[in-house]
Amino acid sequence: MRSPVTNTVAQERIRRIEKLPFVAAGAPDATLLGGFWGGVRDVITHKSLLDLLIRRELKARYKDSSLGFVWSFIRPLTMLLIYYVAIGQFLGAARSVPQYAVFVYSGLTIWGLYNEIIASSTTSILANAGLIKKVYVPRELFPLASIGSALFNFGIQMIVLLAAIVVTGQFPLSWNLLYALAAIVVVVTYGIALALFLSAWNVYLRDIQYLVEVALLIFFWASPVVYAWTQVQTVAKNHAWIADVYLLNPMTNAILAFQKGMWEAGSKTNVLGLNAAGKPNVIKPVDWPAHLDFRLLVLFVIGLALIYVAQRVFSRLQGNFAQEI
């Protein structure tokens, strides 16, 4: 048994503690509205940690490879090449889509952002099991860090895309660029909502991560990334409902808006060589969906509501993370 605390350092510390208010240990209360803002505040007070976690994800990703960050370029460029050659040239999509390379790369860029957010955040809680079991930090930080690192990679791809656009000599300097910006906002909004929801759920049901892989594959082909919206309209000419259903997908709207912003050739009349009859192959400008701006606004508001719901679900599920992992 040691001697009781008597010295002044100790007494000062204790006097200081005496004045501090008590706080509940762990995550903020699960009350409905207050809980959401509590969660947001918790994340904001830890934003320098979030920053470090994002850096860690980026640093650790290619840590032991000799090419390092070059890999973040190689993958999307390979995909571009594959789609450009296989779908554009062999399957002939490039004959009806002007500037097919720019078209497909803008689709791939925005889809890549979404894809990476969902895929990496779904496993983010499990991947950080070591931390979650041993210290308390707001658990929302882990999916958010995945989103941050996805945004960083998206930034790199944007540079490549812009470079490609400049090289092909058609910089889309117009108000349409705002569509691209709105598209990014919508993608990130849905990304946050799904990231919170899926990452938490995946702790309890490990199949989620495989289901997500399959779902992403389906949605990739259900969105106008490698084929054009015009081609969907052609198929759905006699069945308007097909196009309506197709447009229900938030990602379809975001991708179309992004293409409208980045792919200038789509909004003009183009002549692509000669058609089978020997006449000039005239491609009319894309008939973008009506009220695309309004659609994006509605999607954004729905996305915000989803973030709220997802955060509530997340905070209910996170209480047992430490023992379920």
Next chain:
Amino acid sequence: MTIATKVPVITLNEVSKRFIIRKEKSLKERLVNFGRSRKHKEDFWALDGIDLDIEAGTTVGLIGANGSGKSTLLKVIGGIIQPTRGVVRRRGQLAALLELGAGFHPDLTGRENVFLNGAILGLSQKQIEGYFDSIVAFSEIPDFIDTQVKFYSSGMYVRLAFAIAIHVDPDVLLVDEVLAVGDEPFQKKCLDKIKEFQQEGRTIVLVTHDLTTVQEMCDRTIVLSHGKVIFDGDAVEGVAALRANFATQ
């Protein structure tokens, strides 16, 4: 006791934690066992109605048999596990040393992990920069600080983790069986540091099976059995109570 005993830093009010152990985790297993789900669930109370006040400046030893709920209690205090019922409240800066190398990323170097871990424990980047040399000096592994942590031995892990945790300037330090890993000189160094902490009026909650340490260092011992407090008081009597509990089982 002195003034120290009057100021609680941690209060637990009717805290209970129920663990449900589902034996199946995949979709297939759940579908196959649908309806018979109850059979594949086991639940038990890891903590059962714990009421506790821990006063500032005291060193509390949590002891008990394996599976008695000590570590769960420590995690509930640390906010890592949310209790099923009841409230845990605390104040002051907290640092937790639970198991090995809490929160080290194996692919990052020791240096990068110091910054990450410091931030996790609530230090700002500037503070960590200020403490960095001192952290490395305490850990005694300057040659390995730029090596990836996955190549560290378990002793080196603990050295670095402990060095970071004591630089957080915690008011409350939670320690779970980590000191057993370091070699003897380092263990002694850690114990000396803990004694220094006691002199500075910090509160320490310690989970250990080393009953000698408990008797030497703790003002108070809490003996747990099946999630309940069966003894709360003086360290020497606490150890005796635990031994008596072992004998009855």
